[in-house]
Amino acid sequence: MLTSQRKALIAERLNREGEIVAKTLAGELALSEDTIRRDLREMAAEGLLKRVHGGALPLVPPLPDxxxxxxxxxxxxxxxxxxxxxxxxxxxxxxxxxxxxxxxxxxxxxxxxxxxxxxxxxxxxxxxxxxxxxxxxxxxxxxxxxxxxxxxxxxxxxxxxxxxxxxxxxxxxxxxxxxxxxxxxxxxxxxxxxxxxxxxxxxxxxxxxxxxxxxxxxxxxxxxxxxxxxxxxxxxxxxxxxxxxxxxxxx
The missing domain is CATH 3.40.50.1360 (Rossmann fold)
Known part of the structure; x- marks a missing residue:
């Protein structure tokens, strides 16, 4: 699975389920947990999600005034x-x-x-x-x-x-x-x-x-x-x- 495909899947799963557990997703996709964690780090740097211990959560945008x-x-x-x-x-x-x-x-x-x-x-x-x-x-x-x-x-x-x-x-x-x-x-x-x-x-x-x-x-x-x-x-x-x-x- 290409990196872009994994990230699209992560975004869709995050929107549907409200959280990503890196270990669980890695097992489902038969990938290393390090690969999923790297994807999550990159997506967090792009402002697409919030990294937490063990996975990720949807990003809460800054509050307007x-x-x-x-x-x-x-x-x-x-x-x-x-x-x-x-x-x-x-x-x-x-x-x-x-x-x-x-x-x-x-x-x-x-x-x-x-x-x-x-x-x-x-x-x-x-x-x-x-x-x-x-x-x-x-x-x-x-x-x-x-x-x-x-x-x-x-x-x-x-x-x-x-x-x-x-x-x-x-x-x-x-x-x-x-x-x-x-x-x-x-x-x-x-x-x-x-x-x-x-x-x-x-x-x-x-x-x-x-x-x-x-x-x-x-x-x-x-x-x-x-x-x-x-x-x-x-x-x-x-x-x-x-x-x-x-x-x-x-x-």
Whole structure:
């Protein structure tokens, strides 16, 4: 098999199955594992996939700026946000992550009873400016402009002093093996600490984030209480996540 044919097969398999295991593919093609690894290295250098230990994953492209992301999959995000908002109960303290999907959640939060929203996102706080019953606590720190959240020592000190009933997490990717990931090392650490200080963590996931991985791991999938995903996904898409005994909430 020519190199170009192998790479085309790898790209097709990666698109269909969401990962490549070098040892398995080498056995199927009766090739050496070194040959497959070399192909994966070359494809990674060309920006076609992400190399990981033992194989490869689809490449998650760099995020566009916050304003541009607001227009992407807006109906899907609205449905996820509405389903997450239904989980909120009176007098709870909820932590709402930054992001365009969680902004949809903020807009859908119930207005018939009192609760507290803690966030490190000025954008989320602004969404709640006119909310009649939500007490809003905004965590300060250095602003990460691409995702519109604060971070750094001051933010982490405040987060560690908090015990939230619910944490609604935003991520850039979720993969059964490689877990919940994001594109920034500091943000990954911040999200992990928020989850450690919450009684329950639910992750809002648009379809495009499933089966992918970003550079920085937040935590393994089973560490989350549940995943909120779009309704109507094919059973085989969700099967690897259900196998991890994590709650799947369809929106």
């Amino acid at each position: 916050f304003a541009a992301r607001q227009a992407v999959a807006s109906d899907e995000k609205a449905a996820l946000g509405a389903r997450a908002a239904d989980m909120v109960k009176p007098e709870q303290v909820i932590f709402v992550d930054g992001g365009t999907t969680t902004a949809a959640l903020a807009r859908a939060l119930p207005r018939g009873f009192a609760f507290t929203v803690v966030t490190h996102s000025p954008t989320i706080a602004c969404e709640l400016e006119r909310h009649p019953t939500a007490e809003v606590v905004l965590i300060g720190g250095r602003l990460y402009k691409h995702s519109m959240v604060t971070g750094g020592a001051a933010a982490l000190e405040m987060i560690r002093s908090l015990k939230a009933d619910l944490y609604f997490m935003g991520v850039t990717a979720a993969h059964p093996t490689h877990g919940l990931t994001t594109g920034d090392m500091e943000e990954a650490a911040t999200k992990r600490i928020i989850a450690e200080n919450a009684a329950a963590t639910f992750v809002l996931l648009t379809q495009e984030k499933l089966g992918r991985a970003s550079p920085w791991r937040i935590m393994p999938l089973p560490a989350a209480t549940g995943l909120i995903v779009p309704a109507g996904l094919m059973p085989e898409v969700l099967a690897p996540y259900r196998d991890l005994d994590v709650e799947i909430v369809e929106a």
